[in-house]
Amino acid sequence: MNPDRVVIEFKNVTKKYKLYKNDKQRLLAVFSNKVKHKEKLAVNDVSFKIYEGESVAFLGKNGAGKSTILKMMTEVAFPTKGEVYIDGRVSALLELSSGFDKEMTGRDNIYFKGQLYGLRDSEIAELEQDIIDFAELDEYIDQPVRTYSSGMRARLGFAVSINIRPEILIVDEALSVGDKEFRKKCRKRVNEIIDKDNVTLVFVTHSTETAREFCRRGIVMKKGEMVYDSDIDDAIAFYEQPAK
Numbered sequence: 001m002n003p004d005r006v007v008i009e010f011k012n013v014t015k016k017y018k019l020y021k022n023d024k025q026r027l028l029a030v031f032s033n034k035v036k037h038k039e040k041l042a043v044n045d046v047s048f049k050i051y052e053g054e055s056v057a058f059l060g061k062n063g064a065g066k067s068t069i070l071k072m073m074t075e076v077a078f079p080t081k082g083e084v085y086i087d088g089r090v091s092a093l094l095e096l097s098s099g100f101d102k103e104m105t106g107r108d109n110i111y112f113k114g115q116l117y118g119l120r121d122s123e124i125a126e127l128e129q130d131i132i133d134f135a136e137l138d139e140y141i142d143q144p145v146r147t148y149s150s151g152m153r154a155r156l157g158f159a160v161s162i163n164i165r166p167e168i169l170i171v172d173e174a175l176s177v178g179d180k181e182f183r184k185k186c187r188k189r190v191n192e193i194i195d196k197d198n199v200t201l202v203f204v205t206h207s208t209e210t211a212r213e214f215c216r217r218g219i220v221m222k223k224g225e226m227v228y229d230s231d232i233d234d235a236i237a238f239y240e241q242p243a244k
Helices: 022-028 067-074 106-116 119-134 138-142 150-163 178-195 208-216 231-241
Strands: 002-019 038-052 055-059 081-086 090-093 168-172 200-204 219-221 225-231
Touching: 002 067, 002 200, 038 067, 038 081, 038 200, 038 225, 055 067, 055 208, 067 081, 067 090, 067 168, 067 200, 081 106, 081 150, 090 150, 106 119, 106 138, 106 150, 150 178, 168 178, 178 208, 200 208, 208 231, 219 231, 225 231
Parallel strands: 055 200, 055 219, 090 168, 168 200
Antiparallel strands: 002 038, 002 081, 219 225
């Protein structure tokens, strides 16, 4: 860990979602701020810093705000209040089977997704064979992605995201992809890039054992608020204590 370089910082971040009765109401709200809606407070005044090379697990039950925090880290969502600071190339292992052009081949999609990550074609070409070998799609790599099973798309998505040399790796239960041997390979690869490449890991999981395997620090969320931040063993103990 490099304590002199902050790569992720949340400053008093709050995220509210507007909930509409139906799609028609949601569409009308684009043109008018008078459409009736309810507000859902997903994250409430959360602040933390993550340093280069840290491995941090976010723990919490469904609805705690974990996924919303990941979405703000990847700029899928933006805070209602507060500031989010990210310094580094982010690779997100979230919706692994999404983001592909189904009419393009797997090989073409490697370049497509690589470009979305900001890589030049020459950089992608250097990584292409590593991605293909990791995905284990064999001759299917030159077939349209629409012919792939959901598992095959997820494996290709994982292979691209894990091999683009990220500086910040964000993982949300993605290590359950594929069969037992492929999952084992995924876990090994994540550990390798954490140990060798000084990659910063942000990990969301319901499995405390998996969190303990990959992370040294834990942040516990409850009802949109950060309620505990410590080393991973203490964080897990706090998370698992009976509700009062």
